[in-house]
Amino acid sequence: MTSSGASTANAVSPDSGEHWSAEGAWQVADGIHRIPLPLPLDGLKAVNVYVLETDDGLVLIDGGWAIEAARSVLERSLRQIGAGFADIRRFLVTHVHRDHYTMAAVIGGDHGAPVSLGADEKPALDLLLGPEGAAQEAILRGLVTAGAGSLVEGWRRAPGDAPDPAMWRYPDTWLDGDHSIAVGARTLDAVHTPGHTPGHFVFADTSEQVLFAGDHVLPTITPSIGFTAPAPIDPLGDFMASLTKVRTLPDLRLLPAHGPVAPSSHARVDELLAHHEHRLTLSLAALAHGPATGFDVAHELGWTRHERSFGELDLFNQGLAAQETKAHLELLVARGLATREDTPVGVVFAPVP
Ligand SMILES: [Zn+2]
Numbered sequence: 001m002t003s004s005g006a007s008t009a010n011a012v013s014p015d016s017g018e019h020w021s022a023e024g025a026w027q028v029a030d031g032i033h034r035i036p037l038p039l040p041l042d043g044l045k046a047v048n049v050y051v052l053e054t055d056d057g058l059v060l061i062d063g064g065w066a067i068e069a070a071r072s073v074l075e076r077s078l079r080q081i082g083a084g085f086a087d088i089r090r091f092l093v094t095h096v097h098r099d100h101y102t103m104a105a106v107i108g109g110d111h112g113a114p115v116s117l118g119a120d121e122k123p124a125l126d127l128l129l130g131p132e133g134a135a136q137e138a139i140l141r142g143l144v145t146a147g148a149g150s151l152v153e154g155w156r157r158a159p160g161d162a163p164d165p166a167m168w169r170y171p172d173t174w175l176d177g178d179h180s181i182a183v184g185a186r187t188l189d190a191v192h193t194p195g196h197t198p199g200h201f202v203f204a205d206t207s208e209q210v211l212f213a214g215d216h217v218l219p220t221i222t223p224s225i226g227f228t229a230p231a232p233i234d235p236l237g238d239f240m241a242s243l244t245k246v247r248t249l250p251d252l253r254l255l256p257a258h259g260p261v262a263p264s265s266h267a268r269v270d271e272l273l274a275h276h277e278h279r280l281t282l283s284l285a286a287l288a289h290g291p292a293t294g295f296d297v298a299h300e301l302g303w304t305r306h307e308r309s310f311g312e313l314d315l316f317n318q319g320l321a322a323q324e325t326k327a328h329l330e331l332l333v334a335r336g337l338a339t340r341e342d343t344p345v346g347v348v349f350a351p352v353p
Contacts, residue, residue, distance in 0.1 A: 011220070013260030020260035021046035023073055025080040028255060029208050035077040037064035039099055044258050047099045049074065050212055051081070054184025057089040061203060061212045062257055063104025063115075066167040070103060088113040092181070092190070093171070094214025095200040096121035100257060102167035114172035118192065118199025123230050128168045138229035145231070147293020147346030148322035154315045175201050188212075193246060195239025196223040198232055204249050211252040211265045216242060219254055219262035222272060224320050226294075226327035234334050236327040240276060243269045276328070283328040284337055284351065291341075291350040294326025301325065 013020035015028050025033040031053040036046040050061040058078075064070045078084055090113055091104035101117065108115040127135040140152050181188045181203070189204040193216045203212040215223040216239075225236050232238060247269045254262040262268060279301070286292065286300040298321045299310045313321060329349040332338035341348045 011260060015261050020048070023077065025051065025077040028253075028261060029210060032208070032210065033077075033081055034255065034261065035074060037070040037073050037103075038067075039065055039070070040067055044099070046258070048255070048257050048259075050255060051078070051083075052183050052186065053081070054089070054186075056184065057087045058083055059090045059092065059183045060088055060104065061092050062094055062100045062214065063091050063102070063107060065099040066102035066106045071107070074103070074107075085111050090183075091115040092175075092188075092201075092203060093117045094202065094212070094216070094257060095197040096124045097197065097215070098167065100214065105169050105171070106167060108172070109169065116173045116175050117171035118197075118201045119174035119176040120192075120194060121197060121199030122170075122174070124197065124199075124228070125168065125170055127229055129165075129170070135229060138231075139227075142227070142229060142231050142323055143319050145342075145346050146226070146319075146322040146326040147295035147348075148319055149345060150295075151315060151319045151322070155319055158316065175199075189249070191245065191249070193242035194232070195225060195235060195242045197228055198235075198238070200242070202246060204252060206250055206252070209250065209252050210255050211246070211249070212255050213246075213265065214257050217246060217254060217265060217268050217272065218256045219259040219268055221258065222275060224324060226323035226325075227320050234327075234330050236276065236324075236331040237334050240273060240331075243273055247273075279328050280332060283325060284332055287329075287332075287338060287349060287351045291348045293322075293346040293348055294324075294329055295322040295346065297329065297349075298322045298325040 011019050015026040015034055016022055021036045025035050028034050033051040035049045037049055038046055047064050049064050052059045085107055088111060091108050093101050093104050104115045127138050143152055175190055178191050181190050186205055191202050193200045193202050196215045200214060200216055202214055202216050225239050251264055251266040254265045254268055282301055283297055286297045303313055303321055329338060333340045338349050338351055
């Protein structure tokens with residue numbers, strides 16, 4: 001899940017010469033291909049799965065959303081490089097969100113290819129695999145703590161948001177802490193990058209000079225922050241610390257999960273850090289008008305790159321915006337610039353006098 005407005009700017013990917021979501025196996029580097037898979041929701045258009053060839057078969061980074069249309073596109077695209085599902089030896093999944101994880105879980109299970117996922121995604125899977133409705137209730141609680149209790153009934157009624165138990169299972173192995181992973185002759189640095197989700201990982205191939213960035217660093221949009229169940233305390237602080245960590249890697253070609261290939265991980269990390277610093281400044285300024293929830297402050301900010309007003313957003317994005325604003329306010333608390341108080345209508349923030 002991502003927010004802040006998909007853009008058509010720079011959407012032509014240098015590897016394909018076409019819109020980045022165009023079907024195919026697009027060669028990014030020798031033995032590395034980008035395969036965009038369709039998503040059922042409009043906003044993001046597609047998710048990129050990356051295929052790494054080895055002498056022994058294929059390793060896939062992310063799997064896509066387990067829908068029939070995406071499974072067919074993946075099958076056709078693999079055929080372009082002379083391969084099929086039976087050639088997949090392993091899935092490395094950047095994070096637990098369904099557009100990345102669920103098809104890896106399904107195809108990996110069908111074909112005996114182990115699936116690896118960040119260990120800190122386990123609480124989210126515990127909820128998804130727990131009692132019916134537990135995951136949705138946790139998500140709705142997140143809305144309430146952000147002061148967006150008025151959106152709860154609309155979210156509850158939204159179609160298609162109940163998790164489909166058939167596409168969820170635990171991974172075969174957990175990725176825990178920063179470590180390296182041999183993929184054929186390559187070595188990937190698996191780097192834990194909490195923020196968008198607590199167990200997010202990126203994978204760097206520094207000899208090939210590419211970064212498989214998942215949703216941590218996206219070229220034209222910013223990943224949603226604060227839309228996680230169970231909710232971490234300071235997801236934006238986590239995210240910005242993870243951006244700073246990725247900034248200490250060499251400057252790499254950015255291979256994102258959504259959007260075209262981009263030339264510089266450093267350049268995009270710098271833009272994302274500046275974007276959130278700016279939002280932190282605006283959020284602190286908004287608190288000067290009086291104690292407020294994330295929902296309240298979100299009304300005073302512009303949304304998407306078109307600076308839309310909160311009221312112009314749809315119900316779903318209003319909820320994301322309230323929670324992302326709460327994440328900014330929580331980081332202001334962590335920085336000693338604001339105070340927080342839990343109340344029945346959500347966490348209320350105030351500036352430090
Ligand atoms: Zn995603």
